[in-house]
Amino acid sequence: MTEPSSASEPRLPDPTELGKTMAEIAARSQRLVKEFLERQAQSPGAELPYNVLDPTVIGHAFGELAARLAADPSRLLEAQMALWQDYARLWQSTTQRMLGQVTEPVVAPSAGDRRFKDDEWSQNPVFDYVKQSYLLASRYLLDCVQRADGLDPHTAEKVDFYTRQFVDAMAPTNFAMSNPQVLRRTAETGGENLLNGLANLLDDLERGKGRLRIKMTDLERFELGTNVAVTPGSVVFQNDLVQLLHYAPSTPTQHKRPLLVIPPWINKFYILDLRPKNSFIRWAVEQGHSVFVVSWVNPDARLADKTFDDYLREGPLAALDAIEQATGEREINVIGYCLGGTLLACTLAYLAAKGEAKRIKSATFFTTMVDFSEPGELGVFIDEEQLHLMEEHMDKTGYFEGSSMAEAFNLLRANDLIWSFVVNNYLLGQDPFPFDLLYWNSDSTRMPRAMHSFYLRSMYQKNLLVQPGAITLDGVPIDLGKVRTPVYILSTREDHIAPWSSTYRATQLYKGTRRFVLGMSGHIAGVINPPSAGKYGYYTGSELPEDPQAWLAGAEAHEGSWWTDWASWVARHAGKQVPSRVPGEGGLPALEDAPGSYVKVRAD
DSSP, X not given: OOOOOGGGSOOOOOHHHHHHHHHHHHHXXXXXXXXXXXXXXXXOOOSOOOOSSOHHHHHHHHHHHHHHHHHOHHHXXXXXXXXXXXXXXXXXXXXXXXXXXXXXXXXXXXXXXOTTOSTHHHHSHHHHHHHHHHHHHHHHHHHHHHHOOSOOHHHHHHHHHHHHHHHHHTOGGGSGGXXXXXXXXXHHHTTHHHHHHHHHHHHHHHHTTTSOOXXXXXXXXXXXXXXXXXXXEEEEEEOSSEEEEEEOOSSSEEESSOEEEEOOSSSOGGGGSSSGGGOHHHHHHHTTOOEEEEEEOOOOGGGTTOOHHHHHIIIIIHHHHHHHHHHSOOOEEEEEXXXXXXXXXXXXXXXXXXXXXXXXXXXXEESOOSOOSSOGGGGGGOSHHHHXXXXXXXXXXXXXXXXXXXXXXXXXXXXXXXXXXXXXIIISOOOOOOOHHHHHHHSOOOEEHHHHHHHIIIIIITOOTTSTTSSEETTEEOOGGXXXXXXXXXXXXXXXXXXHHHHGGGGGTOOSOEEEEEESSOXXXXXXXXXXXXXXXXXXOSOOXXXXXXXXXXXXXXESOXXXXXXXXXXXXXXXXXXXXXXXXXXXXXXXXXXXXXXXXXXX
């Protein structure tokens, strides 16, 4: 059999026209770069954000790798021989294709790899060869890393992670001359895409004050309170760290016990209130809950000395008192999301130690870690060397930049959250698509120096929260084993920030009734999954064995959203129906409309 050939050949511009276009690009590029440098000189940036990919840290890790490989060169030789054999097969396969024969690929992208979805990568022998060459070289590099014996586990994780970052960065899709989609676009536009891409690149450099901050969405298309975070409500309380939002009812009656949501302060709360159709907050209101939400401040250097104790006192403890003042209710249900859930766990243990455990009638945890023994790939960034560098940086700034935090999260899914935008914005010269979730993702928050150092060292580095009394907050030793509050623990199967096998360990710590639910998808999409979407699914299981895989093996799969499962569970703890409460008409006056002013403070 033979394959059609000419139809799959990429169209290239006329060489003369291409030369003129490239000369114009060079001239305009020079002008754009000059203008950028002039603007930088007029307003030089302050201290640059912390670099999560510190060259010294990476160098030390690969220095250890080189030493281990040198100690046993036979392993490296085996990997090289395998690579040469693969390349010989690829040469033979490509030659056969050039002669019109049909051949099986020597290597293929993984099922979820969307970089090579363009038909040219499979139909055109040249691009197919480029693709397979890259995949073989990638496999070789990763194989060399994994063959190195004698590395301590943390260093092995680092070199594997950094090798994958290099491999992803060097993909042929990321370069104009080896990406068929970019070549087609260049031919169609006469190179205008490259000019637009350069302008996008310089805009991103300027927005990052000399450091590249890739634009992931159209930031001008969204406005808080206008088309995101639009559920009606009011701010009824505030202090240095939080504004407390109370949402307006949409039902004539509500559950007696209010519902408090504690989001993470690594991000902003409106991930739970993006649009009406996917707003968890609006949906909870519609289920008859009197919903209160903590909106954390976006701290600057003035709050550098705020501690984790302060976040406990001025966050959930202050919110409990404010809700009681607003509604007269002392018992409430509470949700904690991610780091907000970690703080909720501390709050439960704190109240138990103080003899006030009944103030929280039930606790729900969204993708929350309390046992940090296996934190996933985020642990790559946390060791003594890197913590020392972070603390040195925070001593100068007073905080850890949200942009650096976002960079670390994005590196966990670099092909989706970095390189796809490099191709779209800089090579194809297109503006990013307006997407509310990515607008939220770009709206980063800072971390106060004292709190952030404590959190990383006490929890990620030393895993003290699971050790009874090892952490003391506001003078109270924290022991999660004393928590007897009913808990609902939601994890997500593809979570790259809080791995579900780690979040599951909380089921072995609390002593009250526990329900563990595993949603499909990841840290965000698995949580923000309204029933109306009809997406994903979830698992439930009545038994809670120590091994999370044993739990999954015996779990029951369900279609649709876990929201309805949670609604049934929390209703049993929510009390009878009472007349709906209107924000500002109880014991606390309305200070301003939701979403409030704290959430509108941007870090960039």
